[in-house]
Amino acid sequence: MARSTFPEWIFDGSEIADPMGRGERAVRWLGKLKHPKSPLPGKPFQLDPWQERIVRAIYGPRHADGTRIVKTVVLLLPRGNRKTSLAAALALLHTIGPERVPGGEVISAAADRKQARLAYAEALGIVRTVPQAAANTRVVDYRNRLTFPRDGSFYEAISADAGTQHGRTPAFVLADELHAWPKRDLWDVLRSGLVKQKGSLLIVATTAGRGQENVAWDIVEDARKVARGEVDDPSILPILFEAERDCDWTDEDVWHRVNPGLAHGYPDLEGLRQLAREGQRRIGDREAFRQLNLNIWLDHSADPFVDMEVYDAGAGEVDLELLAGEPCWLGVDLSSNHDLTAVVAAWRDERGGYLVHPWFFCPEQNLRIRADRDGVPYPSWADQGFITPTPGNVVDFRTVEDTIRGLCDRFAVQEIAFDPHLARNMLNNLAEDGLPAVEMRQGWVTMAPAVKELERAIVGRQLAHGGHPVLRWCFDNIAVHTDSAGNRMFHKGKSRDRIDGAVACAMAVSRASAEAGASIYDSDEWSPELMVL
Structure with a gap:
């Protein structure tokens, strides 16, 4: 211990x-x-x-x-x-x-x-x-x-x-x-x-x-x-003097343990009680109380995207077998040498929400080095099938392309959205074979609406993601840039904080939102087992 x-x-x-x-x-x-x-x-x-x-x-x-x-x-x-x-x-x-x-x-x-x-x-x-x-x-x-x-x-x-x-x-x-x-x-x-x-x-x-x-x-x-x-x-x-991450933040015994001055009259105990009451009503105040008054170092970035407890509400199972043959949209975020590569599929539902599932790729040769650098269990994730290690010390794009082709065979893929920066060859290969590969540049014009739609789905508890641990980690790492008009866009921040899965998810959800498409609920084979929240 x-x-x-x-x-x-x-x-x-x-x-x-x-x-x-x-x-x-x-x-x-x-x-x-x-x-x-x-x-x-x-x-x-x-x-x-x-x-x-x-x-x-x-x-x-x-x-x-x-x-x-x-x-x-x-x-x-x-x-x-x-x-x-x-x-x-x-x-x-x-x-x-x-x-x-x-x-x-x-x-x-x-x-x-x-x-x-x-x-x-x-x-x-x-x-x-x-x-x-x-x-x-x-x-x-x-x-x-x-x-x-x-x-x-x-x-x-x-x-x-x-x-x-x-x-x-x-x-x-x-x-x-x-x-x-x-x-x-x-x-x-x-x-x-x-x-x-x-x-x-x-x-x-x-x-x-x-x-x-x-x-x-x-x-x-x-x-x-x-x-x-x-x-x-x-x-x-x-x-x-820091409280445990999973502590009961309303417990005054926890307050006294991490605030040594309380025994001598500072900070003001009644003031802390007031902050705690407000924190029970407002998420932002709760997080501020945990950070500043209990010294809990929060996992997310300085400008978080969404409350991760709300995100976790969509952690129920997403059954891919039941979704086979259903219309879906793919978002692809290809990596440089130091990032993950992510492919995320999104399916629409009749409530205006989405089901998503990711596939991640990482160089096999650097798996343990990356785990030490990023402080996350890449080898365990690979063993459990949450990441696909590819041969060599950089992501093998051929493996990624083969996976995308397999998804097109398995699902009714409507679009495969790429940022063309690193994807030109793969995009052209897929398009030449008649697959629906399209460009979606990761700039303000396209990504700000994508981020907005993704946020709407998460906050409205209309995003089912199956609790995939790597995807959750990517969302937890997001920092947000906001322009003068109030538009928001993801920011990768420090190199070890990966958000590639969240970017690909936003791309997939955005394309699913933009296309009318056929809802899975219109199918005679649809059942509530498709999405369990």
Whole structure:
């Protein structure tokens, strides 16, 4: 059984090594700070027991030569648990506190200027509340910079949209809300800069994100492997407060487990209850609650196509034997070397809905490599017949063409829709033999209406797909681009997130919608067993 990623050590009272007293020193120094928003008498900085344990775990453990063991902290914490306040205080520990180094650069980085300003404002508020700290620092507010002139160390807040930051040599980096960073450029610059400075420290403080199209996914997933013991890397300290994907998201015991601040009055429990009530009525609010307040990293992309629970309503059996000889439309999405190739058949029904079934193809030679890269069980899918491996290290289009010809023999295929980009030869071969191969370019003009019709069918629970696991994975990976007129189209996003089956499905459904065709319900042989929802 896999080990949990939950940081039990924060609450179990176990010993945290501190051979040189650096953890104790950090805790004592932070305890002398004040916070302008503190409700306590004298406005002390509130360092609650769970936060104190984190500080001790970062600064206490040391190598034999006295250097700090922890180099990277991955703090995955739901909103409202004061991670920005804690991170800002740690930044000050390296700017004006005992962890500072002469000339040290302390950087907090965020997705945009507004978010970057939040961490800086926290740090500045703390400094201004402590007279001694305020007297020994210089503020350059328009640059979001705080300087300690005596040692030349400084704290500066920057954003991912602020252009190049090459040349940085930070001693401390706070990567704030990393899940929201639009690209990894700033991350790579800061990460490479940290290795220039001996004893540097990186703190990733973020809530959960959506999909795998962001740098945070890789960092958090690596931290999970460390937490589970799959990777032995004591330089990484994973602090992952995240609920299980299949948890009861309305259970307040789950809320308390992943929101360590609740025991100390934050976030507001009544506020969480209100959000949960709204989430029970509205899908979008429910997903936001799961992501932001329970730290459940959602599977779908940042701009999902449909609610996958609604999609799953069509997972009943689609009996191909009963559909033999019935009119159908094929959508074909041929792949480059790195994608799946998909062929999807669509049949109409009298309710205005569709039955669909896919066939997927993948190079046999790269099957296990692809499984490791994409994090999905390609070999198992192949063994179960959900994917057809083709000889070699690229998809064999001859196998795909033979499959299409076989479908034309088996079903009354009305059209075979191809994007001509990679399909010119196959399209011509089929057309020359009298098969109904047609062009359907994957641009806005054709795909926006196709996506709209597919969405209508799914949301209306009028798409039966049989629960095919590879097709479901493709739909779960979709990111959507929306133009100024509100038209939507699929976006492949990161290369490992395959959506080829969903694209082919949209093509097939679109052609089935465009053609009147003969409904399967008009046939004397039709029975309700054709589609079981």
